[in-house]
Amino acid sequence: MNSKPTSQTLLDWYDRHARKLPWRVSPDDRRAGVVPDPYQVWLSEIMLQQTTVQAVKDYFLKFTRLWPDVHALADAADEDVMKAWAGLGYYSRARNLKKCAEHVSHHHGGRFPEDEDALVALPGIGPYTAAAISTIAFDRKAAVVDGNVERVVSRLYEIKDPLPGSKPAIRAAMAELTPEDRPGDFAQAVMDLGATLCTPKRPTCSLCPWSEPCAARKSGLAETLPVKAPKKEKPTRRGAAFVAVRSNDGAVLLRRRPPKGLLGGMSEVPGSEWSEDFATSNGHDHAPFSGDWKARPGVVRHTFTHFHLELTVYRATHPADTPIPQNCWWSPPSELDGEALPTVMRKAIAAGL
Structure with a gap:
């Protein structure tokens, strides 16, 4: 058998085993002349950054139902977009999503550019996303390298240098592998291979279309690649969160975070x-106003990209006529689920209630 990996071998496998995803045009549909919607490709790629396919599916369907094209998203209220994104994490993506939609709608007539350089100039689009949109939406040849691709290519060529130092070698190999014909399908095929067979642990080498030429399979190192540099230990930050409950209807006091920075523009309960x-012993000193604040048992824990967080949660019930700080509002129980609350704040409210 041919010991050199070929794009056609993988495309043949993809034609039979492509994952069915709500934003993807299947190989059969592509052959029938159906072309991908660049808006949906862009939306899915932004959502999939550092997030699993399973977590993204429902959000993608919700966004395309609410805003079926880039003009509709551009015209949406910022608050509505943040509410729809709540729970998906990495909230700067949502802010940039809105900015990008506005730019494409107002300056490109609603048409996404096809060229990688033009795409990278748009808000929230980096080199990977630009390559993915260019090749998947427009079938232009580009080296698309996500985590799945890094794993497949590292094993295929037995690239032992630790990530992220090995990224240039992986990208160069992917560029050489990517064919002129069907580059979009090829990029998705490598992603699917990594997601379904060439998995981080216990890869199913016996079913892999590139099993024969895979250098790491031959050496027995497949499960050890790619090598990743040791992660730095994350610091732990602490704080206090205050769940104020209105006595007459159970509404919870919320406020808006500043538009920029961590969780920018999202809703939260007041806190330190x-x-x-x-x-922690002085946590109650940070209460938004005086009241019979009682600390709830335990702490709420949440992990962000760069640090761990531990929150002491305080609760108090207040009369309906209690004066509240500026930028705050009472959210009734029936509306709480629809607020733009990040996961950490939903945890805090659950602990407070």
Whole structure:
């Protein structure tokens, strides 16, 4: 058998085993003349950044139902977009999503550019996303390298240098592998191979279309690649969160976070700053107004990209006529689920209630 990996071998496998995804045009449909919707390709790629396919599916369907094209998303209220994104995490993506939709709608007539360089100039689109949109939406040849592709290519060529240092070699190999014909399908085929067979643990080499030429399979190193540099230990920050409940209807007091920075523009319960030297014993001193604040048992834990967070949650019930700070509002129980609350705040409210 041919010991050199070929794109056609993988495309033949993809034609039979392609995953059915709500944003994807199947190989059969592509052959029948159906072309991908660049808006849906862009939307899915932004959502999939550092997020699993399973987590993204429902959000993608919700967004395309609410805003079926880029003009509709551009015209949406910022608050509505943040509410629809709530729970998906990495909220700067949602802010940039809105900015990008506005730019494409107002400056490109609603048409996404096909060229990688033009795509990278848009808000929230980096080199990977630009390559993915260019090749998947427009079938232009580009080296698309996500986590699945890094794993497949590292094993295929037995690239032992640790990530992220090995990224240039992986990208160069992917560029050489990518064919002129059907580059979009090829990019998705490598992603599918990594997601279904060439998995991080216990790869199913016996079913892999590239099993024969795979250098790591031959050496027995497949499960050890790619090598990743040791992660730095994350610091732990602490803080206080205050769940104020209105006595007459159970509404919860919320406020809006600043538009920029971590969780920018999202809703939250009032609270302290988060810091490594936060004095938990004085947490109640940060209450938004006076009241019979009682600390709830335990702490709420949440992990962000760069740090762990531990929140002490305080609860108090207040009369309906209690004066509230500016930028705050009462959210009744029937509306709470629809608020733009990040996961950490939903945890805090659950602990408070």
